[in-house]
Amino acid sequence: MYIELLREKLGKDNVTINETELLRHSRDESMHVASKPEVVCFPKTTEEVVTILEISRQYEVPVTPFGAGSGLEGQAIPVQHGITISFEQMNQIVDFAPEDLTISVQPGVTRLQLNKYVNRHGMMFPIDPGADASIGGMTATNASGTTAVRYGSMREQILTMTIVLADGTIIKTGTKAKKSSSGYHLNGLFIGSEGTLGVITEITLKLHGIPESTVVARCTFDSPVLCGEAAQTVLLSGINVMRMEFVNANTIKRVNEYGSYDYPEKHSLFFEFAGSSKAVEEEVSFTKELMNDLGCDHWEAAEDPEARQELWRARKEMSYAFRHIKGVKAFSADVCVPISKLPGMINYASSLLEKYSLKAGIFGHVGDGNFHTLMTFDATSEEERNRALQINEMIVNRAIDVGGTCTGEHGVGLGKKKFQAKEHGTSMELMKSIKGLLDPQGLLNPGKIW
Amino acid sequence: MYIELLREKLGKDNVTINETELLRHSRDESMHVASKPEVVCFPKTTEEVVTILEISRQYEVPVTPFGAGSGLEGQAIPVQHGITISFEQMNQIVDFAPEDLTISVQPGVTRLQLNKYVNRHGMMFPIDPGADASIGGMTATNASGTTAVRYGSMREQILTMTIVLADGTIIKTGTKAKKSSSGYHLNGLFIGSEGTLGVITEITLKLHGIPESTVVARCTFDSPVLCGEAAQTVLLSGINVMRMEFVNANTIKRVNEYGSYDYPEKHSLFFEFAGSSKAVEEEVSFTKELMNDLGCDHWEAAEDPEARQELWRARKEMSYAFRHIKGVKAFSADVCVPISKLPGMINYASSLLEKYSLKAGIFGHVGDGNFHTLMTFDATSEEERNRALQINEMIVNRAIDVGGTCTGEHGVGLGKKKFQAKEHGTSMELMKSIKGLLDPQGLLNPGKIW
Numbered sequence: 001m002y003i004e005l006l007r008e009k010l011g012k013d014n015v016t017i018n019e020t021e022l023l024r025h026s027r028d029e030s031m032h033v034a035s036k037p038e039v040v041c042f043p044k045t046t047e048e049v050v051t052i053l054e055i056s057r058q059y060e061v062p063v064t065p066f067g068a069g070s071g072l073e074g075q076a077i078p079v080q081h082g083i084t085i086s087f088e089q090m091n092q093i094v095d096f097a098p099e100d101l102t103i104s105v106q107p108g109v110t111r112l113q114l115n116k117y118v119n120r121h122g123m124m125f126p127i128d129p130g131a132d133a134s135i136g137g138m139t140a141t142n143a144s145g146t147t148a149v150r151y152g153s154m155r156e157q158i159l160t161m162t163i164v165l166a167d168g169t170i171i172k173t174g175t176k177a178k179k180s181s182s183g184y185h186l187n188g189l190f191i192g193s194e195g196t197l198g199v200i201t202e203i204t205l206k207l208h209g210i211p212e213s214t215v216v217a218r219c220t221f222d223s224p225v226l227c228g229e230a231a232q233t234v235l236l237s238g239i240n241v242m243r244m245e246f247v248n249a250n251t252i253k254r255v256n257e258y259g260s261y262d263y264p265e266k267h268s269l270f271f272e273f274a275g276s277s278k279a280v281e282e283e284v285s286f287t288k289e290l291m292n293d294l295g296c297d298h299w300e301a302a303e304d305p306e307a308r309q310e311l312w313r314a315r316k317e318m319s320y321a322f323r324h325i326k327g328v329k330a331f332s333a334d335v336c337v338p339i340s341k342l343p344g345m346i347n348y349a350s351s352l353l354e355k356y357s358l359k360a361g362i363f364g365h366v367g368d369g370n371f372h373t374l375m376t377f378d379a380t381s382e383e384e385r386n387r388a389l390q391i392n393e394m395i396v397n398r399a400i401d402v403g404g405t406c407t408g409e410h411g412v413g414l415g416k417k418k419f420q421a422k423e424h425g426t427s428m429e430l431m432k433s434i435k436g437l438l439d440p441q442g443l444l445n446p447g448k449i450w
Numbered sequence: 451m452y453i454e455l456l457r458e459k460l461g462k463d464n465v466t467i468n469e470t471e472l473l474r475h476s477r478d479e480s481m482h483v484a485s486k487p488e489v490v491c492f493p494k495t496t497e498e499v500v501t502i503l504e505i506s507r508q509y510e511v512p513v514t515p516f517g518a519g520s521g522l523e524g525q526a527i528p529v530q531h532g533i534t535i536s537f538e539q540m541n542q543i544v545d546f547a548p549e550d551l552t553i554s555v556q557p558g559v560t561r562l563q564l565n566k567y568v569n570r571h572g573m574m575f576p577i578d579p580g581a582d583a584s585i586g587g588m589t590a591t592n593a594s595g596t597t598a599v600r601y602g603s604m605r606e607q608i609l610t611m612t613i614v615l616a617d618g619t620i621i622k623t624g625t626k627a628k629k630s631s632s633g634y635h636l637n638g639l640f641i642g643s644e645g646t647l648g649v650i651t652e653i654t655l656k657l658h659g660i661p662e663s664t665v666v667a668r669c670t671f672d673s674p675v676l677c678g679e680a681a682q683t684v685l686l687s688g689i690n691v692m693r694m695e696f697v698n699a700n701t702i703k704r705v706n707e708y709g710s711y712d713y714p715e716k717h718s719l720f721f722e723f724a725g726s727s728k729a730v731e732e733e734v735s736f737t738k739e740l741m742n743d744l745g746c747d748h749w750e751a752a753e754d755p756e757a758r759q760e761l762w763r764a765r766k767e768m769s770y771a772f773r774h775i776k777g778v779k780a781f782s783a784d785v786c787v788p789i790s791k792l793p794g795m796i797n798y799a800s801s802l803l804e805k806y807s808l809k810a811g812i813f814g815h816v817g818d819g820n821f822h823t824l825m826t827f828d829a830t831s832e833e834e835r836n837r838a839l840q841i842n843e844m845i846v847n848r849a850i851d852v853g854g855t856c857t858g859e860h861g862v863g864l865g866k867k868k869f870q871a872k873e874h875g876t877s878m879e880l881m882k883s884i885k886g887l888l889d890p891q892g893l894l895n896p897g898k899i900w
Contacts, residue, residue: 097788097790099682099789099790100788100789100790101685101686101789102788141631142629142630142631142635143631144629144631148628148629152606152629153629153631155635155638156602156606165880169876169879169880170876171875171876171877171880172875172876172877173877175786175850175853175854175855175873176788176853176854177786177787177788177818177819177820177849177853177854177855177858178598178786178788178789178818178819178820179592179594179598179602179603179786179818179820179855179858179859180592180786180855180857180858181591181592181593181594181603181642181855181857181858181859181860181861181862182855182856182857182861182862182866182869182870182873182874183642183862183870183873183874183877183878183881183899184639184642184643184647184881184884184885185592185605185638185639185641185642186877186880186881187638188605188635188637188638188639188641189634189635189638189639191635191638192631192633192634192635193634197634208688209686209687209688211688212688232549235551236551236659237659238658238659238661238662238725238726240690275688275729276688276729276732276733276736278728278729278732279725279726279728279729279732279733282726282728282729283726283729286726336625336627336628336629336630337627338547338550338552338626338627338628339549339550339551339628340547340549340550368627368628368629369627369628370627370628370629399627400625403625403626403627404625404626404627405625405627405629405630405631405632406632407630407631407632408627408629408630408631409629409631410631411631411632412631412632412633416632419632420632420633423625423632423633424632424633425621425622426619426620426621426622427621427622427623427633427636428633429619430615430619430621430636430888431633431634431636433887434634434884434887435634437883437884437887438880449633
């Protein structure tokens, strides 16, 4: 019935119950159980999203937005079925303003598509979660990644959004000015709300100039604690690194096995420096000095693009090295803690992995205190899977206890729901009443966050 | 009656109806009409704030928070009288974590007090609105100032807050981790809400290392448009300036008269560069080159602290130069627009001043597109005052029309209420319902923003 109405309003070609499409929209990159929508819609405009939400309201059918499907906590999985809004066809650049260093895009534009578009004008959009995620999905989950140490999360890079509310109202949040003290900051509220408060249909982003020079470097230490301390030292020194990543010895070993490389199998720090040539030159030599003082080995730096890629390969291929084995599932814990707690946290995670003898890598964006424990388990073994989940739970609880958060960048989705009360305490009631205010019928991505 | 109860609960010394105190808490630095509270309370703890809000609720008495009284839009003026909460005695450093580059403070701590405390550890809190504002007030208005081009506004520098809600619930927003994708971002909502959604009683801030080297520079151009274009060029070049300020020729003239100086009476750009010595050196020479290409005159740079002060004097004393005359009131318009619109906006403001022949200076944080038109008028002339207000209104309307905001950093308070509907459109209803949700009795700083 409501599907007929969707077809009528959006056109037959933009509404499908094709089994392949339902399946494609039933899962993301996480290990969360797939769940098919009843129908997938492919709107092209904000007005068409309004139409979908009207029908959703009228027939009380849940609505789940779907970007690129690269999420890691099941945000795009329609656990209560209903309508999935795929943004595949809302992938247009709406307004590029190089003179303001801003660009407005539809939510289905992907990160690589966006950068391809702006790179030829000497600009870049720096947030890099690894996957070729959609800008809409990155906004909805407040994504970040390797460059957050310099550019923050999506929250810091968004000026305005167009959002369709559950009641069909179209709102615009923020302005195109770089800062404002006017009214309530709705950007902050909607970014990271995972489609539970409204459906984002346009996003205006800040752009940045492509730095003149880029140098990458890598060094190794005897312990994760030393790596953590080294990262802290760089931060305190005020060096404005572009990326600063930790990869533990086990992971390097796995990468070596996977690709027949011979990277030094020790706990490693990976750096990227970017800026004007002279500034970068100086930062590299200063960092090298700091790292040497802390007792690092194997310092290597590269400026040439190919050599840079070679040097970072161990960091880049890490995830594949764990995921490539057939029948093995991988699952990434994602916590973020105050920097000073990072060495202790990495130690804690290492000891758990040893105790529970699970194959795993530990790596992360150490400049932010954000690290991942990528655990692999036999897809057919319920016991191994539970062990991974148990370790995740212990890591998360410890992270919250030391003043951190249950998710640095993957979002809450399905996997971090159980930690919301512990992390947010009394403010969770307020969050829930905001949800109630904005979505009284509970139709916007139900089953997520709360 | 309720005042007696306040005395009983908080102690006689912490509750006053002394006329001098009522008067002191009846105004801020703006030209908005003073209005006395019925009583001023000086709590020392979050729990005492809860007590005050309980009594406010029980007796339906409005509550207005008061920091340092340095606001420029009347946010701290208790227009509906009732209770003023002065944070004068909540001025303690709660927790300093140098290893995390964070500090937790009570809201009454002022900006200079904070910097004095952390400077000796080689750190600084960079947000600089000029006045020695309280951190609570700066948080409530999302203050920024000359360093926003590098560090953003308060919103970008706050990790967590303790907030007392209207119903007496104490909540904590955010975590001490540098980033998070967990739950709804309540920090964004409460920062800039001017005490209308809850009372902030503790704030955890990010700190930054004091840069090794600082150089200031100044140059002049023939027109404000050229200054705007020059600022845009610097931004696009990726030079990470610490400050970049525009001061128009009229203002320089006034400063010369005021202090018997002989600064070149032309439209001027002031720069501050900060970082490692070599990086700063390179930035200065690169900027000089860029400015020369654009046809600047009088390029001067200084590294020595005294010479630096000398060079920036015209920018520093500007406000006094306009305000020092007896019987003259000054009032500062505060809009922020996309960078590309700035030259046109400055031109528009200049033409209005000329047309209405009002004495005024134009200056601003051009790296953000945020500029002020400081207008002076005879305190006894209703006509002159109205002319200033009319010009302000025209500037604000134009700013919103070109995609900007009615307030870059001073906040809404009393003066920008009338522009909220135009700026926020359909999202204003949502903002108002959030206000209704959090303050159903309308007792939290009533008469502000809405």
